[in-house]
Amino acid sequence: MPIYEYKSAEPESKDSSCYMCREPFELRRSLDRAQELKCPLCKNPLVKLVSKVSHTKKEGFSASEAKAAGFTLLNNLGDGVVEKE
Numbered sequence: 001m002p003i004y005e006y007k008s009a010e011p012e013s014k015d016s017s018c019y020m021c022r023e024p025f026e027l028r029r030s031l032d033r034a035q036e037l038k039c040p041l042c043k044n045p046l047v048k049l050v051s052k053v054s055h056t057k058k059e060g061f062s063a064s065e066a067k068a069a070g071f072t073l074l075n076n077l078g079d080g081v082v083e084k085e
C-alpha cells in the first residue's frame with residue numbers, strides 16, 4: 001500500500017489543526033482513499049504533500065550510480081580481502 005504524506009491545510013491555526021497534522025505525517029492509504037484529505041484525528045482539511053519515494057528507494061548505490069556521482073570504487077578492502085563483484 002502506498003504511503004502518502006499529509007499536512008494540515010492550516011497548520012498555523014490551532015482550531016484547524018492538531019498536534020498530529022501540524023507537522024507532515026505519513027499515512028498508508030489505498031489508492032482510492034488517497035484523496036481523502038481529512039486528518040484522522042481532528043477531521044480538519046489536509047493537503048497532500050509530494051509523495052516521498054522512500055518505499056521505492058533502493059538500498060545503497062549501484063556501482064554505475066556511484067561512479068556517475070564521482071565516487072571511486074575500491075574493491076580491495078585491505079588485509080588481503082578483495083570484494084568479489
Ligand SMILES: [Zn+2]
Nearest residue numbers: 018021039042
Ligand atoms: Zn489533525
